[in-house]
Amino acid sequence: GAGVSQSPSNKVTEKGKDVELRCDPISGHTALYWYRQSLGQGLEFLIYFQGNSAPDKSGLPSDRFSAERTGGSVSTLTIQRTQQEDSAVYLCASSLAGEGEQYFGPGTRLTVT
Amino acid sequence: ILNVEQSPQSLHVQEGDSTNFTCSFPSSNFYALHWYRWETAKSPEALFVMTLNGDEKKKGRISATLNTKEGYSYLYIKGSQPEDSATYLCAFYTDKLIFGTGTRLQVFP
Numbered sequence: 001g002a003g004v005s006q007s008p009s010n011k012v013t014e015k016g017k018d019v020e021l022r023c024d025p026i027s028g029h030t031a032l033y034w035y036r037q038s039l040g041q042g043l044e045f046l047i048y049f050q051g052n053s054a055p056d057k058s059g060l061p062s063d064r065f066s067a068e069r070t071g072g073s074v075s076t077l078t079i080q081r082t083q084q085e086d087s088a089v090y091l092c093a094s095s096l097a098g099e100g101e102q103y104f105g106p107g108t109r110l111t112v113t
Numbered sequence: 114i115l116n117v118e119q120s121p122q123s124l125h126v127q128e129g130d131s132t133n134f135t136c137s138f139p140s141s142n143f144y145a146l147h148w149y150r151w152e153t154a155k156s157p158e159a160l161f162v163m164t165l166n167g168d169e170k171k172k173g174r175i176s177a178t179l180n181t182k183e184g185y186s187y188l189y190i191k192g193s194q195p196e197d198s199a200t201y202l203c204a205f206y207t208d209k210l211i212f213g214t215g216t217r218l219q220v221f222p
Contacts, residue, residue: 033209033210035212041214042202042212042213042214042215043157043202043212043215045209045210045211045212048209048210056208056209091156091157093157098206098208098209098210099144099145099162099164099206099210100162101147101159101162102147102149102157102159102204102210103159104156104157104158105156106156107156
């Protein structure tokens with residue numbers, strides 16, 4: 001079956017521009033996570049959606065970052081006024097339930113010039 | 114702040130060697146412990162999800178144990194092969210999944 005998909009796969013943007021990253025989770029998965037991996041670093045938690053509950057935004061690094069999940073399915077991560085330190089691979093993962101095995105998308109590589 | 118610690122940070126072994134890594138996590142409010150393998154230029158893939166104290170799981174040459182009372186899990190690889198080279202991540206679930214920084218394994222032929 002279809003796995004988690006993310007788009008775009010690569011995004012190059014100029015400093016100060018806004019970007020939107022999209023995640024399509026596996027159908028029926030109630031939990032959706034966003035992570036990022038900066039160069040040489042591990043997986044950094046950003047935000048977690050679980051069903052209809054309020055999202056856990058505790059990992060968002062600044063108020064320039066926001067995310068939404070429409071209809072309990074597709075999620076969009078928005079970064080406003082991008083900075084060079086936002087350059088990273090942004091990974092999305094979904095699971096049947098919050099504690100369940102996570103299925104990762106292929107990631108979006110964001111480069112801010 | 115919940116800390117998930119992994120050691121060692123990196124490991125280089127020869128093909129055929131057996132090896133193991135450690136994941137330490139808070140022993141309170143335990144719900145689940147995950148292990149993932151993350152190969153370069155790919156996305157992480159789940160190896161095991163463990164929920165019960167004393168759990169032991171095995172997949173081929175890879176196995177894992179869990180001690181929730183003392184807050185640690187071990188991942189073992191028997192007879193390492195070059196294709197086992199990857200970063201191995203553990204993740205602790207309480208109200209969300211928190212990843213450790215991983216153990217980077219390189220297996221030399």
